[in-house]
Amino acid sequence: xxxxxxxxxxxxxxxVYCGVGCQMDVGSSNGRVxxxxxxxxxxxxxxxxxxxxxxxxFNHAEDRVTTPLLRQDGKWHAVSWDEALDYTAGKLQxxxxxxxxxxxxxxxxxxxxxxENYLAQKFARVVLRTNNVDCCARVCHTPSAKALKTxxxxxxATNSFDDIERTKLFLLCGCNPTENHPIVGAxxxxxxxxxxxxxxxxxxxxxxxxxxxxxxxxxIGQNIALFNAxxxxxxxxxxLDHGFAADRVEGLAQFVEFIRDYAPEKxxxxxxxPADLIRSAARLYAKAKPAMCFHGLGVTEHTQxxxxxxxxxxxxxxxxxxxxxxxxxxxxxxxxNVQGAAQMGCDPNSLTGAQSISEARTRFEAIWRAPVPQxxxxxxxxxxxxAAAGSFTALWAFGYDVYLSLANVNQTGKALEKLDLVIIQxxxxxxxxxxxxxVFLPAASVFxxxxxxxxxxxxxxxxxxxxxxxxxxRPDWWIIQQLAARMGHASQFSFDSPQSIxxxxxxxxxxxxxxxxxxxxxxxxxxxxxxxxxxGTPFLHAGRFAIGQRASxxxxxxxxxxxxxxxxxxxxxxxxxxLTHFNAGTMTYRTPNTQLQASDVLDMATSDAQRLGFHDxxxxxxSSRYGSTILPLRLSEAIQPGELFTSFHHPDQLIxxxxxxxxxxxxxxxxxKVTAVQVAHxxxx
Ligand code: SF4
Numbered sequence: 001x002x003x004x005x006x007x008x009x010x011x012x013x014x015x016v017y018c019g020v021g022c023q024m025d026v027g028s029s030n031g032r033v034x035x036x037x038x039x040x041x042x043x044x045x046x047x048x049x050x051x052x053x054x055x056x057x058f059n060h061a062e063d064r065v066t067t068p069l070l071r072q073d074g075k076w077h078a079v080s081w082d083e084a085l086d087y088t089a090g091k092l093q094x095x096x097x098x099x100x101x102x103x104x105x106x107x108x109x110x111x112x113x114x115x116e117n118y119l120a121q122k123f124a125r126v127v128l129r130t131n132n133v134d135c136c137a138r139v140c141h142t143p144s145a146k147a148l149k150t151x152x153x154x155x156x157a158t159n160s161f162d163d164i165e166r167t168k169l170f171l172l173c174g175c176n177p178t179e180n181h182p183i184v185g186a187x188x189x190x191x192x193x194x195x196x197x198x199x200x201x202x203x204x205x206x207x208x209x210x211x212x213x214x215x216x217x218x219x220i221g222q223n224i225a226l227f228n229a230x231x232x233x234x235x236x237x238x239x240l241d242h243g244f245a246a247d248r249v250e251g252l253a254q255f256v257e258f259i260r261d262y263a264p265e266k267x268x269x270x271x272x273x274p275a276d277l278i279r280s281a282a283r284l285y286a287k288a289k290p291a292m293c294f295h296g297l298g299v300t301e302h303t304q305x306x307x308x309x310x311x312x313x314x315x316x317x318x319x320x321x322x323x324x325x326x327x328x329x330x331x332x333x334x335x336x337n338v339q340g341a342a343q344m345g346c347d348p349n350s351l352t353g354a355q356s357i358s359e360a361r362t363r364f365e366a367i368w369r370a371p372v373p374q375x376x377x378x379x380x381x382x383x384x385x386x387a388a389a390g391s392f393t394a395l396w397a398f399g400y401d402v403y404l405s406l407a408n409v410n411q412t413g414k415a416l417e418k419l420d421l422v423i424i425q426x427x428x429x430x431x432x433x434x435x436x437x438x439v440f441l442p443a444a445s446v447f448x449x450x451x452x453x454x455x456x457x458x459x460x461x462x463x464x465x466x467x468x469x470x471x472x473x474r475p476d477w478w479i480i481q482q483l484a485a486r487m488g489h490a491s492q493f494s495f496d497s498p499q500s501i502x503x504x505x506x507x508x509x510x511x512x513x514x515x516x517x518x519x520x521x522x523x524x525x526x527x528x529x530x531x532x533x534x535x536g537t538p539f540l541h542a543g544r545f546a547i548g549q550r551a552s553x554x555x556x557x558x559x560x561x562x563x564x565x566x567x568x569x570x571x572x573x574x575x576x577x578x579l580t581h582f583n584a585g586t587m588t589y590r591t592p593n594t595q596l597q598a599s600d601v602l603d604m605a606t607s608d609a610q611r612l613g614f615h616d617x618x619x620x621x622x623s624s625r626y627g628s629t630i631l632p633l634r635l636s637e638a639i640q641p642g643e644l645f646t647s648f649h650h651p652d653q654l655i656x657x658x659x660x661x662x663x664x665x666x667x668x669x670x671x672x673k674v675t676a677v678q679v680a681h682x683x684x685x
């Protein structure tokens with residue numbers, strides 16, 4: 001019985017969904033994944049959430065693409081691997097000769113392993129000779145990585161999840177762990193029950209607000225005003241950690257001068273929070289030591305996303321909440337291996353290990369036996385802009401539905417349709433492939449390959465094959481190597497296993513050198529781990545920052561987003577994720593989780609709905625200046641009047657028709673969190 005639910009074999013692996021990185025035992029029978037059960041790892045301690053535990057049936061969905069496809073005369077045709085690879089290699093060479101190497105780009109993926117992302121960026125740099133390589137971090141936590149790297153020297157979470165039980169206070173900003181990082185959410189809740197305090201800063205009354213000492217429902221788009229006002233209170237009320245500031249902080253005098261303009265009384269109206277409440281939050285955070293901050297996309301996905309994270313780092317610097325257990329700044333990464341994809345070098349401005357191209361290039365060239373391009377590469381958003389302008393003509397995307405995922409779908413579509421070659425490597429015919437693809441390369445899933453993932457707290461963990469890849473599907477690393485060989489680079493892409501790829505990663509990335517597979521068989525380790533006798537680094541910046549002895553405070557003025565309400569668009573929409581589904585829904589909408597939530601819904605404050613005559617469950621037209629979609633309305637007490645919330649998981653509802661074209665001022669991540677919209681009844685037939 002192919003559908004037997006009794007596993008014949010159990011294989012320890014890592015969850016494919018969020019960046020918590022839970023360990024699981026995957027039960028398989030007759031070549032199918034039939035059960036998943038939690039493992040007793042330091043991360044998840046014997047628990048899994050509804051995604052990790054139950055949402056695995058996508059792996060055997062009937063519409064899984066199991067053979068390479070080429071689009072000819074407007075239709076997809078099944079072809080052999082030789083045919084698909086020869087065609088793809090030929091087209092890439094033709095485009096490089098005609099338009100130049102920088103007309104081509106590669107997108108790595110959080111769905112792919114570290115080893116595969118390493119090969120993807122090596123392919124871009126060595127085979128295509130371009131730094132045009134990026135990944136989905138661009139649309140989520142590149143702002144966090146940039147802010148942390150700029151101010152502290154390492155673009156990653158400062159602490160291990162082990163510190164959840166060590167901290168005295170959680171400052172949660174723009175994240176909803178109950179739904180998006182459920183195992184972390186549960187651990188925070190447990191820590192609060194055991195006496196830790198909790199401040200929740202979020203426009204919505206998320207579930208954890210019920211456990212919080214204080215909830216600050218900041219107006220959408222006003223994070224920086226609020227974080228600056230907390231900093232102003234810390235200075236004003238003498239809550240500065242003078243010893244830490246004297247020893248490890250730069251720029252205090254200038255900051256004190258700057259922050260006067262952000263006294264809580266001056267910004268309370270803009271933030272929508274009484275000055276007293278802002279002051280109370282600042283006092284609580286400054287006095288509880290150690291205090292640990294977790295933040296999410298509610299901080300990063302703004303025109304001042306990078307700067308928003310910088311203002312959070314200011315709070316930690318002022319109060320001495322860095323460089324020790326239970327204190328720090330921790331982006332909750334959305335996807336299983338998004339930290340790893342960027343860390344492996346799927347970033348246009350850095351090589352593996354976030355090493356600067358100009359500083360590390362010579363060392364990489366010696367190991368790769370090939371020149372590394374020096375010019376600045378295009379990030380994902382710049383690739384789209386260049387495509388729209390006609391100067392970028394080919395894109396290879398792994399495990400990433402670009403069309404569905406980027407903000408402002410109409411703008412994305414106009415860019416993608418201009419490309420001469422779109423290569424999609426995925427499990428399913430996603431929306432990007434369906435509308436714009438020329439080549440489809442069928443990939444093995446996480447259950448069908450070996451490798452490693454890197455989770456939110458810098459922990460590297462093994463991914464192990466449970467079942468054979470179906471049909472002609474192949475692991476991403478195999479596909480990249482085949483293509484490289486056809487393009488004249490067989491000798492640099494001749495790895496016989498993920499382990500041998502990883503050993504090359506260890507040779508180019510000093511902070512990962514100690515992470516051998518033999519150790520990872522036994523344990524998970526937080527990098528930096530420079531040699532095999534090193535036990536890993538649960539928290540960063542002890543004694544000195546990676547950037548030096550002192551870190552500088554950042555004076556960040558509020559720059560209002562261009563996205564503003566008016567009479568036509570009177571509501572402010574923010575978007576986010578839910579407990580049952582994941583990102584573009586590619587996996588979870590092919591599982592029974594659909595029975596728990598069949599579609600995205602639009603949350604509106606009950607008072608607004610009553611005022612405007614909307615009813616719970618009514619389908620409504622949600623429109624912005626950029627596009628519109630239809631969603632069922634849900635009356636909610638969690639959202640503030642004048643604000644709306646929806647998730648973006650259902651592929652057909654295409655929420656990103658509505659989201660705006662504005663981007664982070666520094667790293668260009670889309671501003672998914674702020675769009676002025678209107679809501680209308682559907683016309684009666
Ligand atoms: Fe997977 Fe994240 Fe859920 Fe853990 S919390 S089971 S990593 S989705």
